[in-house]
Amino acid sequence: MNALNIPTITLNDETEIPQLGLGVFKVDPGETERIVSDALEVGYRHIDTAAIYGNEAEVGAAIAKSGIPREEIYVTTKLWNDRQGDAKAALSESLDKLGLDRVDLYLVHWPVPSQDTFVSAWEQVLDLREAGLTTTAGVSNHELEHLERIIEATGEFPAVNQIELHPEHQRQELTAFCRANGIAIEAWGPLAQGKSDLLTLPQIQEIGAAHDKSAAQVVLRWHIENGTIVFPKTTRRERMEENAALFDFELSETEHAVLTALEAGRNYSTNPRDM
Numbered sequence: 123m124n125a126l127n128i129p130t131i132t133l134n135d136e137t138e139i140p141q142l143g144l145g146v147f148k149v150d151p152g153e154t155e156r157i158v159s160d161a162l163e164v165g166y167r168h169i170d171t172a173a174i175y176g177n178e179a180e181v182g183a184a185i186a187k188s189g190i191p192r193e194e195i196y197v198t199t200k201l202w203n204d205r206q207g208d209a210k211a212a213l214s215e216s217l218d219k220l221g222l223d224r225v226d227l228y229l230v231h232w233p234v235p236s237q238d239t240f241v242s243a244w245e246q247v248l249d250l251r252e253a254g255l256t257t258t259a260g261v262s263n264h265e266l267e268h269l270e271r272i273i274e275a276t277g278e279f280p281a282v283n284q285i286e287l288h289p290e291h292q293r294q295e296l297t298a299f300c301r302a303n304g305i306a307i308e309a310w311g312p313l314a315q316g317k318s319d320l321l322t323l324p325q326i327q328e329i330g331a332a333h334d335k336s337a338a339q340v341v342l343r344w345h346i347e348n349g350t351i352v353f354p355k356t357t358r359r360e361r362m363e364e365n366a367a368l369f370d371f372e373l374s375e376t377e378h379a380v381l382t383a384l385e386a387g388r389n390y391s392t393n394p395r396d397m
């Protein structure tokens with residue numbers, strides 16, 4: 123099985139992450155093994171899952187059956203909110219399900235400010251990195267004030283912050299802080315989770331037509347050109363191929379700016395501050 127030729131981003135711990143992967147949020151466990159197997163056959167080598175998705179075992183089964191050497195596949199999973207006091211046991215359970223002895227990236231999934239245990243969760247994830255159970259330590263859904271607190275408490279900058287990000291929700295202040303501090307940005311919901319009319323906007327379709335690409339490819343290419351890491355979710359093999367065919371065209375400056383101008387401060391999922 124040949125890997126796609128996907129560029130990598132160098133993280134602040136000097137490791138490399140493929141800039142494109144497959145996300146498996148809301149992928150039914152009964153379908154996950156087939157979907158991840160398809161993605162690996164198409165040439166994806168980066169899978170983003172989470173304990174709460176309930177499909178780590180099926181992700182692991184697909185990886186094991188692929189026969190692809192472990193070091194060639196980048197695997198991310200996440201610490202769920204009710205395990206922030208118990209990260210070591212939580213990661214051990216994830217690793218058992220995945221059938222792996224380490225993940226490449228472990229993320230504190232949400233800060234959950236009402237619970238106020240995210241600093242301790244971050245400290246535990248750093249310990250798990252030291253123990254070799256995750257190569258890289260990162261966070262997800264952390265707003266500026268959450269990043270500032272974990273950095274102040276530990277002096278350690280997360281390698282990534284995985285946040286909702288798409289043309290209608292660009293998080294300028296937060297992404298500027300991350301970029302200035304060497305925190306790579308991972309976009310979840312890069313296609314706005316299919317909840318917006320983004321892919322039917324005439325201006326995006328026109329740009330696509332000019333490059334013989336779909337609207338989804340135009341949006342994903344915009345993320346890639348911003349240096350963002352993406353793992354669009356799809357259950358369909360033909361869309362896995364489509365979503366990975368991003369490296370044979372470029373948006374002009376004007377085209378790129380058309381997508382940037384779609385900023386509307388519009389998020390389609392939970393605001394991390396409200397949890």
Ligand SMILES: NC(=O)c1ccc[n+]([C@@H]2O[C@H](COP(=O)([O-])OP(=O)(O)OC[C@H]3O[C@@H](n4cnc5c(N)ncnc54)[C@H](OP(=O)(O)O)[C@@H]3O)[C@@H](O)[C@H]2O)c1
Binds near residue numbers: 231263361
């Ligand atoms: N850290 C977090 O809190 C968090 C939260 C949400 C998501 N995530 C991660 O981010 C990943 C991606 O985000 P997401 O799954 O929420 O949303 P997304 O990738 O923006 O959108 C997925 C939706 O877009 C559709 N789609 C995919 N490719 C398409 C294409 N080429 N043309 C048209 N439609 C297309 C999919 O439908 P089909 O499946 O029918 O193709 C699905 O309905 C997740 O899977 C997960 O790994 C993380």
